Amino acid sequence: RPALRAVIKVTLLKNEPMGKPITLEGLFVGGSAGYAEGKLMQYHPLSLCNTSEDERQESDFITIVKLEHRVRPCLPLLDKARMALDKGAQAVIFDVSDDANAAAELREIDSLPRPVVLVEAEDAEELMGLVNKNEEAKVRIEIMVEQSKWPHYDV
Amino acid sequence: QHKQISGVSSGCQQGGCLTCSDYNGCLSCKPRFFMHLERIGMKQIGVCMTSCPPGFYGTRSPERNTCTKCRLECDSCFNKNFCTRCRAGFYLHLGKCQENCPEGLVRSDTQRECV
Amino acid sequence: GWIQDKQGPMMPLCPTPCQCEKDGIFVMVDCSELGLSSVPANLSPLTTYLDLSMNNISEIQPRAFHRLHLLSELRISGNQLRYISGHALQGLHNLKVLMLQNNQLERLPDDAPWDLPNLLSLRLDANLLSEVPAGTFRGVRSLRHLWLDDNSLTTIPVTALDSLPSLQAMTLALNQITHIPDYAFTNLTALVVLHLHNNQIQSMGERCFEGLHSLETLDLNYNDLKEFPVAIRTLSKLQELGFHNNNIKAIPERAFVGNPQLQTIHFYENPIQFVGKSAFQFLPKLHTLSLNGATQIQEFPDLKGTTSLEILTLTRAGLSTLPLDLCEQLPRLRVLELSHNQIEDLPSFYHCSALQEIGLQHNQIRRIESQTFQQLTSLRALDLSWNMIEWIHADAFTSLHSLIKLDLTENHLSSVPVAGLGSLTHLKLRGNTNLYEAFSPDNFPRMRVIEMPYAYQCCVYGSCESYKPSNQWDTEQSNTDEDLHKRTVAMYPIHAESHYDPDLEEFQMEIEESKLQTSVQCTPTPGPFRPCDSLL
Numbered sequence: 001r002p003a004l005r006a007v008i009k010v011t012l013l014k015n016e017p018m019g020k021p022i023t024l025e026g027l028f029v030g031g032s033a034g035y036a037e038g039k040l041m042q043y044h045p046l047s048l049c050n051t052s053e054d055e056r057q058e059s060d061f062i063t064i065v066k067l068e069h070r071v072r073p074c075l076p077l078l079d080k081a082r083m084a085l086d087k088g089a090q091a092v093i094f095d096v097s098d099d100a101n102a103a104a105e106l107r108e109i110d111s112l113p114r115p116v117v118l119v120e121a122e123d124a125e126e127l128m129g130l131v132n133k134n135e136e137a138k139v140r141i142e143i144m145v146e147q148s149k150w151p152h153y154d155v
Numbered sequence: 156q157h158k159q160i161s162g163v164s165s166g167c168q169q170g171g172c173l174t175c176s177d178y179n180g181c182l183s184c185k186p187r188f189f190m191h192l193e194r195i196g197m198k199q200i201g202v203c204m205t206s207c208p209p210g211f212y213g214t215r216s217p218e219r220n221t222c223t224k225c226r227l228e229c230d231s232c233f234n235k236n237f238c239t240r241c242r243a244g245f246y247l248h249l250g251k252c253q254e255n256c257p258e259g260l261v262r263s264d265t266q267r268e269c270v
Numbered sequence: 271g272w273i274q275d276k277q278g279p280m281m282p283l284c285p286t287p288c289q290c291e292k293d294g295i296f297v298m299v300d301c302s303e304l305g306l307s308s309v310p311a312n313l314s315p316l317t318t319y320l321d322l323s324m325n326n327i328s329e330i331q332p333r334a335f336h337r338l339h340l341l342s343e344l345r346i347s348g349n350q351l352r353y354i355s356g357h358a359l360q361g362l363h364n365l366k367v368l369m370l371q372n373n374q375l376e377r378l379p380d381d382a383p384w385d386l387p388n389l390l391s392l393r394l395d396a397n398l399l400s401e402v403p404a405g406t407f408r409g410v411r412s413l414r415h416l417w418l419d420d421n422s423l424t425t426i427p428v429t430a431l432d433s434l435p436s437l438q439a440m441t442l443a444l445n446q447i448t449h450i451p452d453y454a455f456t457n458l459t460a461l462v463v464l465h466l467h468n469n470q471i472q473s474m475g476e477r478c479f480e481g482l483h484s485l486e487t488l489d490l491n492y493n494d495l496k497e498f499p500v501a502i503r504t505l506s507k508l509q510e511l512g513f514h515n516n517n518i519k520a521i522p523e524r525a526f527v528g529n530p531q532l533q534t535i536h537f538y539e540n541p542i543q544f545v546g547k548s549a550f551q552f553l554p555k556l557h558t559l560s561l562n563g564a565t566q567i568q569e570f571p572d573l574k575g576t577t578s579l580e581i582l583t584l585t586r587a588g589l590s591t592l593p594l595d596l597c598e599q600l601p602r603l604r605v606l607e608l609s610h611n612q613i614e615d616l617p618s619f620y621h622c623s624a625l626q627e628i629g630l631q632h633n634q635i636r637r638i639e640s641q642t643f644q645q646l647t648s649l650r651a652l653d654l655s656w657n658m659i660e661w662i663h664a665d666a667f668t669s670l671h672s673l674i675k676l677d678l679t680e681n682h683l684s685s686v687p688v689a690g691l692g693s694l695t696h697l698k699l700r701g702n703t704n705l706y707e708a709f710s711p712d713n714f715p716r717m718r719v720i721e722m723p724y725a726y727q728c729c730v731y732g733s734c735e736s737y738k739p740s741n742q743w744d745t746e747q748s749n750t751d752e753d754l755h756k757r758t759v760a761m762y763p764i765h766a767e768s769h770y771d772p773d774l775e776e777f778q779m780e781i782e783e784s785k786l787q788t789s790v791q792c793t794p795t796p797g798p799f800r801p802c803d804s805l806l
Contacts, residue, residue, distance in 0.1 A: 044179050044192045044199045066178045072219075095178075128178050134196045170303060170324050170348065187372055187396040187420060205323055205347035205372040206393070215395065215420050215444050217468060233415050233439040236487060236510065237463045239391060249484065250438060250462050 004033040005144040006117045008093070010040070010127065013136040024126055025144065026093065026117035029081070029106040034115045036091035036141045038062040042131045048083045049074035062139045063089040066128055067099035077105045081116045091115040091141050095124040115141050171203030184220070189213045191222035228252040230267075241267040285310035293318065296340065301325070309334040317341055323369070324348040336361035343367040347393065350374055356382035356409070364388055371395045371417065378406045385409040395441070396420040402427035412436050419443040419465065426454045434458060441465035443489070450474040450501075456481035467491040467512070474501050483507065491515055491536070503528035509555070512536040520544040524551070532556055547572050554578055560607075562586055573599045580624075583607040590614060590634075597621035608633070609653070616642050624648060631655040631677070638662040645669050655679035655698065667691050678702065679721070688713040699723055700793075711790070719791045725800035728792035 006028050009021040028034075038060035045065055063084045067077075075083070077094070084092040096102040097120045106118070119127060130137050171188035172181040180200025184190045188203040191211065207213045207222035212232045214221055225231065228245045229238035229252050237250035245252035246262045248269040256262050256269035263270045284290035288301035288310060298319040301310060306325040313320065315337045328350040335341065341362055351373040359365075365386050371393040378394075380403035389410045395417040402423070407413065413434050418427075423445040431437075437458050443465045452475030455461065462484050471493040478501045479485070487510040490499060495516040502508060508529045514536045523546030526532055533555045544566040550559055552575035559576075560583035561567070567587035573579065579600050589611040596617055597603070603622045607629040614634045618641045619625060625646050631653045640663040643649065649670050659681040667673065668690035676694055678686065680701035686709075691697070694714050698721040699705060708727045711717065722728055794800060 040197055042178075042198050044201050045182075046190065046201060047192045047199060066176070068176055068179060068182055070174050070176070071179070071182045131198055132178060134198055136197055205396075206345070206369055215468075217444065233441075233463060234465070234487070237439050239415055239439075249460075250486075 004028045006033070006115070007142045007144045008117065008119070008123070008127070009140040009142070010130065011138045011140075012130070013039075013138060021140070022126060024119065024123040026119040026123060026141075027103070028143070029116040029118060030112065032112040032114065032116045033143050034091075034141075035143070036062060036115045036139075038090040038139060040064055040127070040130065040137045040139050041089075042066075043084065043087075045071045045080075046074070048080040057088060060090050061088070062091045062093065062141070063087070064093040064095065064127060064131060066095040066097075066124075067102050069099050077102055078112075081106070081112060085112070085114050085116075089114070091117065091139075093117045093119055093127065093139075093141075095128055096120050097124045117141060171205070172201075173203070175201075187215075187220065189220045189222050226252070243267065284314075285312050290314075302345070313338060315340065319343045321345040322349070326350060328352065330354055330358040332357050333360060334358060339363050341365055343369075345369040346373070348372045353377050353379075354384075355379055356384050359384045359386060362386055367391045369393045371397070373397050375399055378403055380405045383407070383409040387412060389413055391415040393417045394421070398422060400424065402430040404429040404432075406430050408433050410434075414438045416440045419445070421445055423447055426450055428454050431455060432457050435460065437461055438484075439463040442469070444468045446470055448472055448494075450478040452477040453480050454478050459483050461485055463487040465489045466493070469493050471495060473497075474499055476501050477504075479504050486510065486531075488512070498522055498525060500525075502526075505529055507531055509533045513540070515539040518542060520546075521549045522546050523548045525549040526553055527551075530554065534558060538562065545571060551575055557581065557602075559583070570596070576600075578602055581605040581607075584611075585629075586610040588612065592617050594618075618642055618644065619646060620644050622646070626672075627651045629653045630657070633657050635659055636661075638666045640665040642666060643670060647671055649673050651675040653677045654681070657681050659683060662687055664689065674716075692716075695719070697721070717790050721793050725794045725796040728794065728796060731790045731792040 006026040008024040008026055010024065011019050011021045039062065041057060041061040041063055043063050043065050045067055048065065065084065081092050091114055094102060094116070096118050103118050171184050173185045174182045176182055181190065181203045182201060184203035188205060189207050191202045191204055191207055192199055193202045209231055210225055211222040212225055212234055214223055223235065225238065226235065228242050230240040230242050232238045233250070238247060238252045241247045241252035245254060246256055246267055246269045248257060248260065260269035284299065285301065287304055288299050291298045296316050296318040297314050299313065299317050300321045302321045303324040306322065306327060308327060309322060309330055317338050318340055320341060323345045326349065327346065330351065339361060342364055344362065344365060347369045351370065352375060356379045366388055368386065368389055375394065375397035376399065378399065383405050386409060389412060392410060392413055399418070399421040400423060407430055411433060414436055416437060419441040423442065424447060426442065426447060428451065435457060438460050439462060447466070447469040448471060450471060459481060461482055464485060464487065467489045471490065472495065482505060484507055485505050486507055488502065488505065488508060490513040492515045495513060495518055498518055498521055499513060502511065506528060509531050511532060518537070518540040519542060521542060525546060526549070530552060532553050535556065538560065542561065542564045545561060545564050547569055550556070550571050550573055554575060554577055556576050557578050558581040559579060560581070562583065563586040565586065565588055567589065570589055570593050580602050582600065582603060582605070585607060589608065590613060592613060594617045597619055598621055601621060602624055604624050605627045606625060609629045609631045612634050613630065614636065616635060620641060623645060626648050627650060635654065635657040636659060638659060643666060647669055650672050652673060652675070655677040656679065659678065660683065662683070664687045666687060670690050672693060673691065674693055675696040676691065677698040679698045682704065683702040684704040685707060686699065686705065688709065691713065693716060695716050695718045697714065697717065700721040700723060702723050705723050708730050711730055720731070
């Protein structure tokens, strides 16, 4: 099945409601393409190793996890994605810039109840930059729709 | 009332950190240190410490040492089911934090215990 | 240095470079992680909290704390202390919490022990202690919580523990203890929690737990126990017992007769072969029982009086029959996992009305009667795969309104009653080679994943609309999935330049809906060598 691309619109809470969103891109994992919205919340990779009662977030939130190959592997990435969604996330964003085989591990996945998106390079850097500066932000995830170069003419 | 976090400094320069990253803080700890995942606003970083912060207890094992949350009604605990100090409004008796004390004991608000 | 005062002016006597914080008339001093090699000298007598952790202190000079009569908590963890004499802690009359973990302590004081009459919590974990002298705890009689884990103890410090009448919680985990002698904890009558996990305990005296009248939690996990710890018989208040990851081969008859309060027993990762039929009787608070691979179990355990059981797992044993009154004994059962046995006939699970999951795969079941699963209105998952089921009564599933997963893989079915299966999302019938019927999608409005014996049975799910008879096969090879693929590629040229089309809402709804309609995943998917029309 085709991997759909995601549009990630990020609005800093301090700039709301007028602030112009930052638009970034990512790749939906398997069949998880869809719409989601929530506050951006970073989770340490180790927090997705067991179901210890992580703190419950009040409002809708979107989890972002920077994957690092130096972190001890505890669960397959699919299980980590599911655990993040089970913790209440509206969607999960994995920064795979430093974990090359993460994307491959998640390619052939179908049964995810909510969107899971992979980001890397500049898009990831922009997102993690906000996190590092603790800039509270709201994120909207949508399916990227592009006008193909040659619109369909019935020739 | 006591210091929030003991035996730790933030970021990668901590004494207990073995491997570290700018975004995630500590990724692994030196032997015998506890790994605690601390939330600061939207961030969550790994912190290595000799004792877990209030509201958490440490579990040691040959592979790793981790901090785990106590029960909600405990300020501090020995393990999941044994509290050592209660939250306000709860009173300690044999490791349990309850709103009422067993017969024959009375509630001490200063110590938050059944005495 | 000056003391930061929340309300008023600064106060003297905050040793540089520490940080101090006033709390009323008292002061809390934080000298952690400052590279200190000794205890600061000019500490205020009004100090109630002192944190010296994570420094380079290798010795505590005599009378270092002698003025700190009001000190309540002292943290010296994460330093290089090898020994702390009794005199070093003189004057700490009010101390309640003393943290010495993560040091290099090799010895503890004996003849002149620490005089800390009000101490409640003592942390000695993560040090190098190979023994605890008899007199060590003589001056800390109020102690409630003791950490001695992650040291080098080879024996239980029986005599040292003799003088702790108020001790409620203790861990001796992660040491090298090999044996627990009789009467090891005799005077610890207030002890509620005892952790002994990750030692090398091979044997225990039958009276080793005598005196532990208040014990509720006993953790013997990750040891080398070869016999069932019968010594637990004296622990009448025991609620939580763990001895998983040991070497125990049998659980005797009436094993827990002395422990009526037990709520959880963890004993997985033991080579258990035999389990006494009466082993798990009369445990009214037990809610989980799991036994895997106990091959010598031939009969279903008698669970009389164990009425709160919610999860029962008994796999890879030798069961061939189930008691007819199983559900009368276990009215609260939610999960019943009996896979990999030799069960032939099933009782009625009628009284197990709370059942949500049943696992009976890999048994020898032949028939499913009408009353077998009657009234199981909460049942969500039923696994009957890898049996010999030839016949299922027409009404067998009629009351399973909540059933979403039914696995009948690898049986001998020629027909399957669909009445009552309207809620299914997963149905597996692979391997029933006599089952030719193509089930209409109308029977399963919520179906998402279905496995059929033959590919043509998937055609009713539209998986092969465009598979024409063979002669047109090569030219127009595509299936519904591929149709979707074509439309998608046209719309999402992955590497094309991205013009983002603002008018999304409507299109995204269409994507969502189209995903629902064609998302029934039916296998085996018809293909060149598995055409839609049945070869027969």
